[in-house]
Amino acid sequence: SRPEAQRRRSRLELRLLLLIAASLTRAAGALRVHQAFSSPSETNNFAVDAESRRVYVGAVNALYQLSGSLAPEAEQRTGPVQDSALCHAPQLPQAPCEHARALADNHNKLLALDGAQGVLVACGSVHQGFCELRSLENVTRMAVSFPPPGAAVFPSMLNVAANHANASTAGLVFRVRGGVGGGGSARLLVAATYTGAGSDFFPRNRSREDLRFENTPEIAIRALDAAEPTRLFTYDINPSEDNVLKIKQEAKARNKLAFVRAFAWHTYAYVAMNRDGESEPSSVLARICLDAEVPRRSAAAEPRKLTESYVQMGLQCGNVFTDSHERAEPYLFGVFSRAGSRWTALCAFRFADVEERIREARRNCSSGPNGDVRVLDSVIQGSGAECEAKGNILQQEQLNCGAAHLQHPLALQKPLRATPLYEAPGISSVAVDNIHNHTVVFLGSSNGWLRKLSLLRNFTVANQWPLRLAAGESVHHIMTFDPNDRNYLYLMTTHHLFRVQVAACDQYSSCSDCLSASDAYCGWCTLESRCSIQEECSSRGLARSWISIRDGPQQCPSMTFTPAEFSRTANITNVGILVDGSVPDLNGLGLECDYGVGMATVATVHLDEGSAKIQTCPLPPASRFPEIPLGEDHIVVPVAIRVNGTSVVSGSFIIYDCKRTGEIHSKTACTSCLSTNWRCNWDQQLNLCFSDKHSAQGMVLEVMEVYSCSGGDSDCSQCWGREQQGHLCAWCENSCRPRDQCQPIRMQCPDPTIHKIHPLSGPITGGTLLTVQGKNLGRRAEDVKVSIGDTSCLLLPERYTISTEEGPIAGGTRLTIRGVSLEAGSSVKVKVNNTQDCKIDILSADIIQCVMPPAVPEHAEDVWLCVEYNGRPCERHLSRSFSYQNNPTISKIKPNKSYLSGGRTISVIGQGFHLVQTAQLEMVGIGDKDCRVLSPTLLLCPSPPSIQSQQVSVQFKLNGNLYRGESHASYGLDLEEEEEPHTGHFLFEYVEDPQFYTANKEKLIKHHPGEPLLLVINKGPSQLDLTEEEYSVRIGSDICDITFNNEQMIYCTINRTLSSRTGELPVTVQVGNFHKQIAVVQMGGSELAIIVTVAVCCVLLLLCTVALVVYCTKSRRAERYWQKTLLQMEEMESQIREEIRKGFAELQTDMTDLTKELNRSQGIPFLEYKQFVTRTFFPKMCSDYERSLVQPVYENNPQGPRALPETHPLLQDWQPSNTARPNMEEGITLFSTLLNNKHFLITFVHALEQQKDFAVRDRCNLASLLTIALHGKLEYYTSIMKELLVDLIDASASKNPKLMLRRTESVVEKMLTNWMSICMYSYLKETVGEPFFLLLCAIKQQINKGSIDAITGKARYTLNEEWLLRENIEAKPVNINVSFQGFGMDSVSVRVMNTDTICQVKEKILEAFYKNLPFSQWPHEEDVDLEWFPGGGCSSRILQDLDNTSIMEDGRKKLNTVFHYKIPEGASLAMSMKDKRENTLGRAKDLDTEKYVHLVPPHDELIEPKKSHRHSHRKKVLPEIYLTRLLSTKGTLQKFLDDLFQAILSIPQEKPPLAVKYFFDFLEEQADKRGITDPDTLHIWKTNSLPLRFWVNILKNPQFVFDIDKTDHMDACLSVIAQAFIDACSISDLQLGKDSPTNKLLYAKEIPEYKKRVQCFYKQIQEMAPLSEQEMNAHLAEESRKYRNEFNTNLALTEIYKYAKRYRTQVVNALDSNPTARRTQLQHRFEQVIALVEDNIYECCSEA
Secondary structure (H helix, E strand, C coil): CCCHHHHCEEEEEEECCCEECCCCCCCCCCCEEEEEEECCCCEEEEEECCCCCCEEEEECCEEEEECCCCCEEEEEECCCEEECCCCCCCCCCCCCCCCCCEEECCCEEEEEEECCCCEEEEEECCCCCCEEEEECCCCCCEEECCCCCCCCCCHHHHCCCCCCCCCCEEEEEEEECCCHHHCCEEEEEEEECCCCCCCCCCCCCCCHHHHHHCCCCCEEEEECCCCCHHHCCCECCCCHHHHEECECHHHHHHCEEEEEEEEEECCEEEEEEEEECCCCCEEEEEEEECCCCCCCCCCCCCCCCHHHHCEEEEEEECCCCCCCCCCCEEEEEEEEECCCCCEEEEEEEEHHHHHHHHHHHHHHHCECCECCEEECCCEHHHCCCCCCECCCCCCHHHHHHCCHHHCCCEEECCCEEECCCEEEECEEEEEEEEECCEEEEEEEECCCEEEEEEECCCCCEEEEEEEECCCCCCCCCCEEEECCEEEEEEEECCCEEEEEECCCHHHCCCHHHHHHCCCCCCEEEHHHCEEECHHHCCCCCCCCCEECCCCCHHHCCEEEEECCEEECCCCCCEEEEEEECCCCCCCCCCEEEECCCCCEEECEEEEEECCEEEEEEECCCHHHCCCCCCCCCEEEEEEEEEECCEEEEEEEEEEECHHHHHHHCCCCHHHHHHHCCCCCEEECCCCEEECCHHHCCCCEEECCCCCCCCCCCCCHHHHHHHHHHCCCEEEECCEEEEHHHCCCCCCCCCCCEEEEEECCCCCCCCCCCCEEEEECCCCCHHHCCEEECCEEECCCCCCCEECCCEEECCCCCEEEEECCCCCCCCCEEEEECCCEEEEEEEECCCEEEEECCCCCCCCCCEECEEEEECCCCCCCCCCCCEEEECCCEEEEEECCEEECCCCCEEEEEEECHHHCCCEEEEECCCEEEECEEEECCEEEEECCCCCCCEEEEEEEEECCEECCCCCHHHHCCCCCCCCCCCCCCEEEEEECCCCEEECCCCCEEEECCCCCEEEEEEECCCCCCCCHHHEEEEECCEECEEEEEECCEEEEEECCCCCCCCCEEEEEEEECCEEEEEEEEEECCHHHHHHHHHHHHHHHHHHHHHHHHHHHHHHHHHHHHHHHHHHHHHHHHHHHHHHHHHHHHHHHHHHHHHHHHHHHCCCCCECCHHHHHHHHHCHHHHHHHHHCCCCCCEECCCCCCEECCCCCHHHCCCCCCCCCCCCHHHHHHHHHHHHCCHHHHHHHHHHHHCCCCCCHHHHHHHHHHHHHHCHHHHHHHHHHHHHHHHHHHHHHHCCCHHHCCCCCCCHHHHHHHHHHHHHHHHHHHHHHHHHHHHHHHHHHHHHHCCCECCCCCCECCCCCHHHECCCCCCCCEEEEEEEECCCCCCCEEEEEECCCEHHHHHHHHHHHHHCCCCHHHCCCHHHEEEEECCECCECCEECCCCCCCCCEECCEEECCEHHHHCCCCCCEEEEEECCCCCCCCCCHHHCCCCCEECCCCCCCCCCCCCCCHHHHCCCCCCHHHHHHHHHHHHHHHHHHHHHHHHHHCCCCCCCCCHHHHHHHHHHHHHHHHCCCCCHHHHHHHHHHHCHHHHHHHHHHCHHHCECCCCCHHHHHHHHHHHHHHHHHHCCCCCCCCCCCCHHHHCCCCCHHHHHHHHHHHHHHHHHCCCCCHHHHHHHHHHHHHHCCCCCCHHHHHHHHHHHHHHCHHHHHHHHHHCHHHHHCCHHHHHHHHHHHHCCCHHHHHHHC
């Protein structure tokens, strides 16, 4: 069920700007008040300036300026003042007031900083919410005098904030693009509760003058530029209605808004508010797009409108099932409460969910009316508007911020929901911090407490600590961290401002205490041996010098001695010490060993690598050690390692005396001597226990362990694991050896290797004993984790182990002990600490189940368990201990009512439920039900049924024990005021079952199959407070979609076909166990069937009589109609045939002329090789780079003005920047050498690909940079590519080999694309280039022969249905004579269409003049003017797409055309370059289709046009009739397409494609090695490698090959051709039907023939003579030599180095794990590169 918190409304702060992905463990911590400021009057707001560190406090009648330590600096009194809510502000001289003014307190309503202008915006409640701009340096001074003398002042400039003490105001300062000096202008976003006429805050006056107070908007964006005081606080744009959100006067009573907080995130402003009115209160989050300083559009774009981007959604904090909060992403935290209740809840909402819901809402709204989103009709900007289908595909910017055609404010219908993270009474504020990847939440309460919560990764509460601030004073909803030191938190109560230290780390004296506390702020400063925050650790710059809780207590420094104990008589002068844990490098530090005997010796470091440190220390003389006490045989000597006088780590070793051992145990001297823990021997002659056996006189008895380090231990893990047995072995040179033979010693072992798993199958119920064999499987059992899929496998380190590790103090935890032969013996007991019994329930050979007893004494502690057989003492404990934890506590249950039928889900809220294995709810006197543990803080229990209404007591059994209640003290918490421990009994009430009935209480509802079904169900009065999720309505077996209008009315909707189409279906409402049939739905209609049957019988005779007459008449008419239809179809076929023939003849003539022109001129405009490479390798970068060149630069040429081409950075000479480091060039050279090492490069690529944040775009970019860097050594590049491909094939072969190379998602796949591009360039240019270019020209010529809509891009002739102009626009050619000023040739005759716009005419003219030049040298049509000389005494005129002669058509302005200007045949025009490009009209295709039109309106092709006079003459036909134009265009272009495909799929004898043969042979070789014999798989591999990877890319992107203009329409046609090529290469047959897309149907007839060509091409490649490695290397070397020095390889290397630096640690680890790389010291050389480039010469030298 959903508890009542789900309907709670937001009460206080919603806080942002946090990246939450935290993981905390159970902790203990502290808070400390550092400074405090006391205000005599009630505080309202505060703000902190990050620059000056000052704090500003707004209080009633006062404004305070404080230092960062809260010391007062200045005070400004702001009230009380003479004021009246019925009077305008006195700053408005033209509005005198007749009402009496009285002294009124001035409550601060808004306090905001603008550091750039040095002003503090302070708004008060007096004078209708008037605002002042005060100086940040001294708040007693005005920064700007407002309003300025003599300036025009309006009420909207003065009425800014709410003018009532209890009315809310929220706001923020932001900057918009532009402004003085380009720094951006300041704006103030203000959200204020309406307090005007009609509101609860307005005085009851009922005067006609009250209407003047109706105009204040709820949300507004106001000007805040101090340099323009006359515009201060005005609305930002004109008309002002577009920048305000104002609720209609008649809707204000239903929409009472209380604003909580306004904040900025990215380029958005969010406003959190509570809405109250006639319906239930709700929480709302609104978003507004801001004009950020980075322009989103051109510099002259209109300011963004508030109403255009405004969207709001509800927020609900309740018990819903949501995804776990485990990802690192932003969250919005908020505190919610229900009206009338003190209980509050903390919830977190993913910002990704907020943003996606907004995008989806706008997408849905643009598709038509939708149940998920609506236009916000309660505001004036939403009047008369609704969601309607626009037919536009919205771009990302439009989805985020709306558009001109989506400019109405929107409201999402369904709220965004989240599960409460924490619940407590009276939470009033929240602040969240992310510290060292851990989340800490700070909560203020209404009774003056501050709580600090630590959250786990899933956002459940791990621990909490309270701090009492000021008794009885509520914590204000604004809390903020010190912007200069986030270890301090500013918060405000009713009369105080506090600066609270968020952690007190100095209370912990040891490393284990510090880290076990798990306070994310605290860590262990190793070299200072103290617990501190990281900033206070002076040595934090050294690696491993500050240990965080993420490292855990196991990283605390510890030490092991060699030997750990020795005889007092032994001649030992030095002791070896192994230091484990997180300790910084000790070389160069003053190290001493302090033995606690008044003497310290200097330590010598032998190994200082990673976390292991090995050193030796000289021992003091034996006489300096204390004597062994009487009755003892040893002493413990403490040792501390001191660094610069500070103890860093401590431990101890033992000095023993064997002789003393024999003396202590005189009666069992021999036995005691040999069984002691020391290395003692027994002299049988002297009856003496001694340690030095060489001094013995008689026969010596000794206990000796002989071991060989190399015996039986074949891997590193086993070798190091012998350390637990006291064996001094180490792993080096791939073998286990004594430690003194290993130098240096490396503690890290290779990655685990699994050789065998047995068995490989087992029952799904589990229980199978699994054996895993391999190498390096961990040093001890605790290191090993085994899982099968997502299921963990239980490890058996010994004969048995323990299943559960913790439970409550009260006992009752059921343990499972697994092992072998557990039932041996006559009696078996499980002992707890050898004192208590764990009561055995189940005993078998492999399992013991027992129930733990209560803890004795009653406090949490760790206990050990063992199994006792036949009453004999336990020989050993189980491998893990059992930990007693504090008992679970229950704080409340909700709801506390149920209907008599039972089955209502009761939420039990508390702490520690992770310790609960079984839970039962018991209604005293009624019955009990089992509960389900949902989380550590939540149980779900169904209510049992009751026979009568009554109030009962509820109690719980947890783990079989009756819950009796616990105080908060068991958790170590101080009890807050008004909170009392629960006694264990809860009151619960049973009420009558709810009543339901249909809207009109009808019992029979008729319904016709196939129609939507909507039922309205009323619910009778009830005290149950049922939630949405508790209802279920069924019609037969179909479940209704239910929505709620209010608590008493349910809408049941079924839009699908019901499971039964006949008969009667019961309508059943279910709530828990309560079922009630309220009506019956009758399918069809029996009465109607009877009537129809009777009618049929009556008219049957009449029909039979008339039938013959009608048949004869209809037959003759049908025959005539059929003959007429056949004639029309034949005529249509003839027209299409004639159109194709005529079009083909015209195109052939034009193409023949074009071919001759190409031969006369410089030929096909191929791009140079280097440009082809950069565009192919970096398509996104090149397009972005060219798009950034907004205005080209032109040069004067005798043959006419030409645009100067730009040079790509990769094609320029590399020069280190002035800021480059001095050794950078040397470092890049060394890095180039490393990249030419195969082992390094392959390891480097694999290491980067293993990183999750190394995205596909990064992989492609790295591959292309590597290709550029290694272009001079293509044979080496090819070998690298092949090795990486082998790895890829191995990975694909084990899964689905047919998917290999299908996409470009890895580095090697992009390397293959680049390799093919390099190797195929010559073939492309010499063989395929000409037919490809002719096809492009043919497409362009054919498109230009008909009308083209300049705005939509649709044309009469096309190959793509989506770009087809489905109107019969008659276009006539017009020949004009054009001269070009400055062009060295006479006028040219240009053929245009009379439907062409002026821009289209310009493009055709430019093509006529520049057709022999590359497109990059053409001027842009925006940069030229076109002038027409009509003659006949008329003056010339400049032709434009839009001017004062443009006409309106259906509310849209129509673009001017040749026909509009009535330009006759043979007219004379002149073109000239503009002096300066005008920024008045963008490109036609970018114009708003709602405002402009060319040939047809945007929706004419989709919906029936309005019946207007303009359309009355238009002949209406089906749009599909124009699909025949696709066939016409296809037939015209068919020859050119066939020529292109023939060129691609043929092998010229004089120059065959060697790279294709070489690579196809490589694929076949790899398939043979892996036993892949399926021919389809090889076909797919080849297709993915060449046709789809290279040719399709070229077909879709001709701009990679030629210097031409690829228009959007040409791109659409090429997509159809590329799809035909893809289908031809596919092995699957096309399954086409009447519903298939035309893009596939168009070439369906030709595809089989193309498939044969592809098969033949593959066969010819296979039959070519094999290519040897030497031949291929020679070919590649020639390609490298041909294009030597074409690219800036140093720049490419620099870019690759950025990736190396970014993933430095991962690359180093990968190199260190590679034996070959270690042997050749590649890691060291890589570190040298980093040191050189980063100019860290010290690091470089020290590593060297």
